[in-house]
Amino acid sequence: MIDFQQYKVYSAERRAFAEHNNLMSWREAAVLTREWAKVWGIELRAINVLSENSKWGGQASPWNKSICYPSRGATRWIIAHELAHHLANDRHGPVFCAWYLRLVQNHIGKYADETLRKEMIKEGVQIGTL
Ligand SMILES: [Zn+2]
16 A cells, blocks of 8 residues: 555654654664563564664664664654554554554653644544554
8 A cells, every 4th residue: 555644644743743853862762662662562673773864763664673763863753653653564554643643642641642633633644543
């Protein structure tokens, strides 16, 4: 299936988290990723470094059980985003969005969840149910 709502999701999260872009170091992000992965029973074989000039904040590869972050580090919402790919085993479809919101609610907070959900709805993002 094509990644039909990728850019809508990106745009919603950019707006929702515009003032929450505090980067933690790559190492801190890796530790937090392992902690959260454990909570959700996600098997992660590796957390790698994305190439320096990558335009991505992170990259998830559920098929080889790995996640990459750039060496500059990552934010909490980027971690939630990448782990949601593993839980949904999908790109940015409705089930991904449902997991993303669940992770944000559990690990970042209710307000962050509501803000992201509002922005997703404004963008016309389809949110599945779990
Ligand atoms: Zn993504």
